Amino acid sequence: MSAQISDSVKIEREIRDSIFISLTEDAKGGDKVLHAEPLYIDLIRDLGARKGERELNVGMGITDNLRFDSYQALVEYEWAPINRLGLEVELPFTIIAPMRGQNKDSIPGSKLNGIKTAVQWSFLVKEKWKTSMALGYINELEINEFKRLRNGTFLTGNKYNPFFVAAKRWGNNWHTLVYTGPVFTQHFSNNHFSWEYQINTNIHYMIPGTRNFVGVEFNKEIYKNDFDMVIRPQLRVGISESALIGIVAGIPIERENERFSAFVRLIYEPPHREHKKKKGKH
Secondary structure (H helix, E strand, O other): HHHHHHHHHHHHHHHHHHHHHHHHHOOOOOOOOOOOOOOOOOOOOOOOOOOOOEEEEEEEEEEEEEEEEEEEHHHEEEEEOOOOEEEEEEEEEEEEEOOOOOOOOOOOOOEEOOEEEEEEEEEEEOOOOOEEEEEEEEHHHHHHOOHHHHOOEEEEEEEEEEEEHHHHEEEOOEEEEEEEEEEEEEEEEOOOEEEEEEEEEEEEOOOOOOOOOOEEEEEEEEEOOOEEEEEEEEEEEEEOOEEEEEEEEEEEEEEOOOEEEEEEEEEEEEOOOOHHHHHHHO
């Protein structure tokens, strides 16, 4: 009897999964594969984005550093003007709270980090393989600390970040993704260039029949002979048809400068315009 109940539950889950996946992949528009998108290093729209898709994100976080606490905030808007092309504009902020006894001049200052603009093109979307790939580029004009703006220097540098994304869904529920690329920073004060290389890998399990998931990001940076990695366990929960909340913890493998961190992302995704039109016809 218990075996029959177990089989019945399994079949019911598979049906719910199939229905949920088909709602994403079979909707009007180009080919698209349902993938779990990481919450900390997020994508520029979904892979295989469809024309008219939009998303507004608000993020808030805190990082415990050795000599100060930093509070992060961001406002981000992304949209797809045509199938497979995603665009994004982001304003990230950092507020610094020094530890007691620390000299404020020896630590970073609060600032609007920069003005980020980005583009992402999904060049491969294979529903049969449950695989998507994309190329993208992020440009960030870096802005001076608030306390130094009075000196008349507004922009301090520019970051150039081409990247590559590959994602695959295994079965209906398991998702893996790789996001990687170099970051070149031009420092306007001396026109010097520095660089680092990012390798971000992710694995998620999406709860059957929902957009909710649990997973982990491995955010890795290589700079010359230095290697840093932060492990970010995370979960995403739907709070309405159009809104989700993501919660992320950050655990560095070495506490050179940064200790534990936490981050929350609020995601609002209005109904796809094509869906609205289609719905209005019935």
